[in-house]
Amino acid sequence: MLGFLRFLVIGFxxxxxxxxxxxxxxRSLTRERLEDEWAQEGSIGDREAYVEEGxxxxxxxxxxxLLLLVYILPLIAFCVIFYVTNFM
Amino acid sequence: MRYAKWTLIALIVLLVGGFLHYTLPQHDIVRIVNTYEERQDISGWTSMFWQAPDNGSTTTQNRDVQFIQAVRPNGKSIVYRNEDTGWGWPPYFKFDTANLYTEANDAISNKDTPEWVSVTHYGWRSQVLSLFPNAMGIKPVPGPDATIIPWVNIVILTFLAVVLLLIWRMLAQFRERTITPLVEDVEDAWDVMDEKKDNAVDKVKGWFKKR
Incomplete structure (x- = not known):
């Protein structure tokens, strides 16, 4: 039981x-994309405002x-491994 | 310097490769001939190749371990240990040691009527250090030369490659978006300082010219 808790805490x-x-x-990728978009649209208006809006x-x-999949996918992987090792 | 660099790279490749080779599952096609249980004195640095003691028995350094004896198609012998990995490393979450022991006993066959099985395992066999790979599963196969596609390894290694790529991209992004502007800022600040210094020097020079 203690092992399970340790596994859970470390994993989390x-x-x-x-x-x-x-x-x-x-977020950094998005910001870069927005900056490029702003330049492509002809650099109209305030750059900062455009990026912040985006x-x-x-x-x-x-x-x-979708980034919450970082928690969900390992959980699914854990269930699959657990099942395959012990019940198949 | 070049030798040092290549030695370091070789060392890293060896370490990572060894770690993966030890941890990832492998399949052996063997004929199981016997199983036994033996008290093992687990101490010294090789204890890291055995499972950690259970909770509540952290002080005992020896315990009974199950073993599975098998023979490969080429006649060479191989012995597996059969231990729970539990919640520890490597993350196989194996709790069915007793069941696996039963299956192994059920699969025992002799030379005349061989019954070939694929034993999934991880770990290394070392006669000198008394190390045994840990058996994870037993599956019957039609014959001694059945092919097994290591899907799990393909998935895990692909995933690791993707993670490495992601880390590399993240570092590149961090350098491009955070480090480089910072360096440019500092350079700009230096330029301003330089200009100020030059102006000051010119001023002083000017005093002397006037004189």
């Missing part, structure tokens, strides 16, 4: 680190929630 911490890194990385829109969309 590691996945949280990965989750945090991915959030920062994807970031807000990104955060409202479904895509950042």
């Amino acid at each position: 911490v590691l996945l949280s680190v990965l989750y945090g890194l991915l959030i920062v990385y994807v 970031i807000k829109e990104y955060e409202r969309s479904f895509r950042p929630k």
Whole structure:
């Protein structure tokens, strides 16, 4: 039981680190894409405002929630491994 | 310097490769001939090649371990240990040691009527260090030269490659978006400082010219 708890805690911490890194990385990619878009559209208006607006829109969309798969996929993998090792 | 670099790279490849070779599952096609249980004194540095003691028995350094004896198609022998991995490393979550022992006993066959099985296992056999690979599963196969496609390894190695690629891309992004602008800022600051210094020097020179 203690082993299970340790496994759970360590797994959660590691996945949280990965989750945090991915959030920062994807946001950085989005920001870069928005900056390029702004330049392609002819550099109209304030660059900062355009990018901030785009970031807000990104955060409202479904895509950042997809990063929660970082927690869900390992959970599924764990269930599959557990089943295959012990019950197949 | 070049030798040092290549030695380091070779060492890293050896370490990572060895780790993967030890941890990832492998399949042996064998004929199981016997099983036995033996008290093992698990101590010293090789204890890391055995499972960690159960909770509540952390002080005991010896315990009974199940073994599965088998013979390969070429006549060479191989002995597996049969231990729970539990929640520990490597993450196979094996709890069915007793069942596997039963299956192994059920699959015992002799030379005249051989019954070939594929034993999934991880770990290394070392006669000198008394190391045994840990058996994970037993599956009957039609013959001694049946082919087994290592799907699990394909998936895991592909996944690892994707993770490495992701880390590389993340670092590149971090360098491009965070480090480079920072360096440019510092360079700009230096330029401003330089200009100020030049102006000051010119001023001082000017004093002397006037004189």
